[in-house]
Amino acid sequence: VGLAIALLLAVGTAGAMLTQRVFRAIDNVVKQARRIGDNNLDERLPHPGTSDDIGKLVDTLNDMLDRLEHGFDMQRRFTADASHEL
Incomplete structure (x- = not known):
């Protein structure tokens, strides 16, 4: 019984640490994305170097920024x- 409780505590702790790491990564992406506006659309979010969901999210947001920058450039021209x- 003691071993089972210790195992459950270890799994719970590992899960909490992983969840905290993921939310920290998402929070970092959100903060960086908020910095980018119409005056600095040439900036991109730094890629975390992973192909997990966070990496895919950053790729998607950077692709969207490419499209927005192109649209703003066309409008300015x-x-x-x-x-x-005139």
């Missing part, structure tokens, strides 16, 4: 061209 023609 159009506005500059239109104002020049």
Whole structure:
């Protein structure tokens, strides 16, 4: 019985540590993503170097930032061209 309790405590502790690590990684991505705005769309989130869910999330967000940056660049060029023609 004592061994089973010790094993359950060890598994619980390991699970809590893993969960804390994952949430810390997500919180880090959120903080970095909030820094990026229309004035610095050329910045990207640093990749954690893993292919887990956090790595996939960072890849997806960076792809989205690529598309947003491209759209903003097109809008700026159009506005500059239109104002020049006027």
